[in-house]
Amino acid sequence: MRSTSLLVLAGATAALASSSHKNMAKHRRSQPVEKRGSGYTLDTFAKGQDFLDLFDYAEGSDNGGVANYVSESTAKSDNLVWVNPKDDTVHLRVDNSTASASSRNAIKLTGKKTYDTGLFIFDIERQPQVCGAWPAVWMTSMTETWPAGGEIDIVEYVSRQTDNGFSVHTTSGCYAGSSGYSGTAMLAGDNALNCDADATSAQGCGFRSTQNVSAGIGANYYKGGVYALEISESGGISAWFFVRGKVPSDITEKNPQPSSWTTPDMYISPSSCKPSTYFKNLGLIINTNLGGTWAEGVWNSDNSYAGQTDGSCASQTGYSTAAAYVLAEGQDFTHSYWKFRSLAIYK
Ligand SMILES: *[C@@H]1O[C@H](CO)[C@@H](O)[C@H](O)[C@H]1NC(C)=O
Ligand SMILES: *[C@@H]1O[C@H](CO)[C@@H](O)[C@H](O)[C@H]1NC(C)=O
Numbered sequence: 001m002r003s004t005s006l007l008v009l010a011g012a013t014a015a016l017a018s019s020s021h022k023n024m025a026k027h028r029r030s031q032p033v034e035k036r037g038s039g040y041t042l043d044t045f046a047k048g049q050d051f052l053d054l055f056d057y058a059e060g061s062d063n064g065g066v067a068n069y070v071s072e073s074t075a076k077s078d079n080l081v082w083v084n085p086k087d088d089t090v091h092l093r094v095d096n097s098t099a100s101a102s103s104r105n106a107i108k109l110t111g112k113k114t115y116d117t118g119l120f121i122f123d124i125e126r127q128p129q130v131c132g133a134w135p136a137v138w139m140t141s142m143t144e145t146w147p148a149g150g151e152i153d154i155v156e157y158v159s160r161q162t163d164n165g166f167s168v169h170t171t172s173g174c175y176a177g178s179s180g181y182s183g184t185a186m187l188a189g190d191n192a193l194n195c196d197a198d199a200t201s202a203q204g205c206g207f208r209s210t211q212n213v214s215a216g217i218g219a220n221y222y223k224g225g226v227y228a229l230e231i232s233e234s235g236g237i238s239a240w241f242f243v244r245g246k247v248p249s250d251i252t253e254k255n256p257q258p259s260s261w262t263t264p265d266m267y268i269s270p271s272s273c274k275p276s277t278y279f280k281n282l283g284l285i286i287n288t289n290l291g292g293t294w295a296e297g298v299w300n301s302d303n304s305y306a307g308q309t310d311g312s313c314a315s316q317t318g319y320s321t322a323a324a325y326v327l328a329e330g331q332d333f334t335h336s337y338w339k340f341r342s343l344a345i346y347k
Pocket of ligand 2: 096097330331332334
């Protein structure tokens, strides 16, 4: 998310990744599972206002975007944050009225607590699905200077893409292994498995899900699903997306057993990236950027490498830049909202 050169790499990735499978990955049946504890205990389970209370509101803008992240009081008075009293879902919106000349109001939540390890499970029903949006749920070090302390992206995509990008950004020396994941490396060549931000023009090691229902409009069609991130000193870093209807029952039962789940979309082996060396004091962040390096950089691309099926945003919208579209067509950003069902954190 901190990348300033993501657009170059995302563009380069397009060609390389065009052969990735677009079929929804068939969830393999898990092997017979021994009934034993995973060692995880529930630290936090939050919905509704309790979910929002885990976060502060960051203000300003980032990554070249035209989103203007507003304060809590503005978010509330402008109705950009809302808890549905019927089901306790948290709705995060983008201002859909007339924008200022240079920005459109949006929300960036930053977690109050930090973690070195743990199991983080987001149940998300709805995500932005509009050209020009760059939504993300991620973790980054709240105490070190990036990329020290690490960054892990749990949900990240732009515009009308349907294939989620999971990624890790570190200082030098952290590599993903060559197996153990179902996603497709987002970078080509020698650095595909190199998580070093400096060596990869800030991109780190990214894995695009082969499930075309794992992000944005693809996920929304199924009422979303569950994203799980495990950071374990002995087990490494693993991340999964489970579409609604295929969420493991042990997640629903709040007794998660990651070892019984399907192959993760992303896996970073502890033998080539020791978590305690690269990750420290990670805080959760949820934001909706608008335009910015990635969305702008692939504005003219059809994004089919990431499951966008309706053509480039330039051709869909008739605008030559993401920023121009974002600033002019407020009503379209009615479709740029998140609906979170819950967040569970296990230690
Ligand atoms: C996902 O891929 C399947 C198989 O190719 C296709 O039928 C379906 O329409 C795609 N879904 C989305 C949201 O693009
Ligand atoms: C803006 O969003 C709100 C909330 O989703 C919706 O009720 C309203 O109709 C939208 N306004 C426009 C102009 O699209």
